[in-house]
Amino acid sequence: MTLLENINLLCTLGLLSTGIVLYAVFLVIYRLFFHPLSDVPGPWYAAISTFYEFWWDCLESGRYWTKIREMHQKYGPIIRINPREVHINDVAFTNNLWSNSKLDKDPLFYRGFGINKAAFTSVSADVHSMRRRPMAYFFSKANVAKLEPRILKWVQHLCDRIEQLKAEHRPIDVSNAYRCFATDVVTDYAFPNTREFLLDPDFRAGFNNMIRDTSAFINWNRHFPFVYPLVRLVPRDWIAYFNKYGGLTAVVDNQLEVKAQARAVLNSEKSKDIPVILNEIFESDALPPSEKTFDRIFSEAYVVIQAGTETTGSTLAVLTYYLISNPSTYEELKVELNKAAKAAGSAPGSLLTCQMVEPLPFLQATIKEALRIGTSVFGRLPRRNPIAAITYTAPSGKTYVLPPGTSVSMSLTDLHWNKDIFPNPLEFNPSRWLEATPEKLRVMEKAFMPFGRGVRQCIGLELAKQELLLVAANLFWKFDFELWNTTIEDVTPYHDFFASWPANNKGVWVKAKN
Numbered sequence: 001m002t003l004l005e006n007i008n009l010l011c012t013l014g015l016l017s018t019g020i021v022l023y024a025v026f027l028v029i030y031r032l033f034f035h036p037l038s039d040v041p042g043p044w045y046a047a048i049s050t051f052y053e054f055w056w057d058c059l060e061s062g063r064y065w066t067k068i069r070e071m072h073q074k075y076g077p078i079i080r081i082n083p084r085e086v087h088i089n090d091v092a093f094t095n096n097l098w099s100n101s102k103l104d105k106d107p108l109f110y111r112g113f114g115i116n117k118a119a120f121t122s123v124s125a126d127v128h129s130m131r132r133r134p135m136a137y138f139f140s141k142a143n144v145a146k147l148e149p150r151i152l153k154w155v156q157h158l159c160d161r162i163e164q165l166k167a168e169h170r171p172i173d174v175s176n177a178y179r180c181f182a183t184d185v186v187t188d189y190a191f192p193n194t195r196e197f198l199l200d201p202d203f204r205a206g207f208n209n210m211i212r213d214t215s216a217f218i219n220w221n222r223h224f225p226f227v228y229p230l231v232r233l234v235p236r237d238w239i240a241y242f243n244k245y246g247g248l249t250a251v252v253d254n255q256l257e258v259k260a261q262a263r264a265v266l267n268s269e270k271s272k273d274i275p276v277i278l279n280e281i282f283e284s285d286a287l288p289p290s291e292k293t294f295d296r297i298f299s300e301a302y303v304v305i306q307a308g309t310e311t312t313g314s315t316l317a318v319l320t321y322y323l324i325s326n327p328s329t330y331e332e333l334k335v336e337l338n339k340a341a342k343a344a345g346s347a348p349g350s351l352l353t354c355q356m357v358e359p360l361p362f363l364q365a366t367i368k369e370a371l372r373i374g375t376s377v378f379g380r381l382p383r384r385n386p387i388a389a390i391t392y393t394a395p396s397g398k399t400y401v402l403p404p405g406t407s408v409s410m411s412l413t414d415l416h417w418n419k420d421i422f423p424n425p426l427e428f429n430p431s432r433w434l435e436a437t438p439e440k441l442r443v444m445e446k447a448f449m450p451f452g453r454g455v456r457q458c459i460g461l462e463l464a465k466q467e468l469l470l471v472a473a474n475l476f477w478k479f480d481f482e483l484w485n486t487t488i489e490d491v492t493p494y495h496d497f498f499a500s501w502p503a504n505n506k507g508v509w510v511k512a513k514n
């Protein structure tokens with residue numbers, strides 16, 4: 001290379017780096033002083049780039065929620081948490097945000113899941129509505145009620161497994177047992193073939209633990225949307241070779257199994273005596289052929305199994321932990337259950353049904369308290385209006401006009417752990433639901449939305465409620481439990497990987513007593 005060429009190269013590099021620095025300076029100044037969100041309160045370092053968010057989301061493993069809470073304490077109910085997103089902590093605004101059927105989901109947030117053809121991750125409100133419609137009937141209260149005997153079959157399996165482990169004096173990993181139960185129920189309902197995880201001797205420990213260990217990928221994929229596609233390119237044999245304990249291999253095998261189920265749907269394979277949700281979507285007249293592809297069925301299958309497993313499983317684990325560590329609450333529930341069983345003439349070996357336990361106030365309050373304190377969908381739920389502004393008026397009277405395209409988020413935890421509405425929010429106290437005055441109860445109910453709200457709220461909520469009711473009623477009626485090697489750290493939400501994860505990843509363990 002000649003001297004002249006060297007000088008030319010240096011000049012080009014110099015110009016390029018000056019250009020990049022100038023652009024960065026321009027961007028920082030623009031975002032701080034001229035951006036339409038520049039009057040929204042918040043720290044400057046969150047407003048100038050997504051680096052601060054990335055740091056706490058990824059490098060600190062799902063801890064941005066703690067920073068967001070600190071920002072609210074300092075700056076008030078509306079804050080700017082990255083250059084294009086504001087977060088609001090104000091119960092009065094929930095309906096404006098989540099019940100507004102015109103709003104889209106925020107694509108840059110929901111891309112974290114790496115699945116874009118499911119109803120859950122559909123950005124556009126219209127596409128979501130088209131995809132949700134064919135599933136709605138199957139998850140309706142009336143249809144879920146019809147399928148109670150199928151759910152009871154899995155409750156019976158769960159009880160049998162616990163009985164067997166009790167006889168062997170072995171501790172039970174109920175976190176994994178509940179996940180297996182929830183997987184079996186949801187696949188029984190939605191897939192051509194049921195998984196039957198409950199029959200596995202160690203409650204699929206490798207698989208379930210690895211799901212927990214890899215859940216941080218959601219945050220990484222949100223910031224770098226090539227993470228999941230890259231992981232999926234790794235051949236299964238390589239994973240099996242390096243992953244000696246098999247958990248990661250089990251996760252890959254699970255994906256392959258979900259793909260096989262999607263293929264079975266495409267081939268119209270049917271092996272059950274009830275309509276299976278995925279087959280019904282595929283055969284629905286309400287959907288055009290472009291909605292009946294392999295990718296589409298796979299996405300829906302993947303989301304249904306993910307959404308229906310971890311949430312229900314972790315809520316039951318939270319319920320179990322808090323009940324056992326609060327003996328007087330446990331006793332009160334047992335008395336209520338025994339009374340209901342006696343009134344219905346239930347023999348000890350039989351199962352309590354929904355009709356027997358649905359009206360029980362203390363049982364219902366206990367489940368509500370577990371849903372509130374555990375808030376299994378922990379992450380912020382951002383929405384945006386692509387064509388019109390969203391307006392927010394703070395309690396101070398100041399109005400913010402958030403321009404079209406702004407991502408506006410709120411978090412269920414802010415509502416469920418609001419100490420003005422739920423005093424001592426981290427105390428497990430089912431009686432708060434029974435002792436509140438009607439006026440106070442109205443305020444509590446308004447802030448209580450573990451399944452979300454509006455058109456995007458959980459489609460599986462009736463199924464989830466029935467699962468929670470039947471498992472809690474039957475297990476705590478039939479067995480006496482004590483905690484084994486488990487502390488409050490095993491259930492307290494710590495990481496935000498959209499779902500809440502405790503700091504300690506080993507789950508809730510119990511011993512069933514004689």
Ligand code: HEM
Pocket residue numbers: 119120121132186303304305307308309311312315376377381450451452455456457458459460461463464
């Ligand atoms: C305790 C149990 C559960 C809780 C707390 C829960 C909570 C939630 C929440 C908060 C959302 C809204 C998420 C968002 O706005 O982005 C949601 C959506 C969803 N949930 Fe659940 N869920 C539970 C159980 C289930 C079950 C058993 C299923 C069954 C298959 C299920 C399937 C879904 C689906 C498909 C969506 C997306 C709905 C849509 O976008 O139209 N969930 N869930």
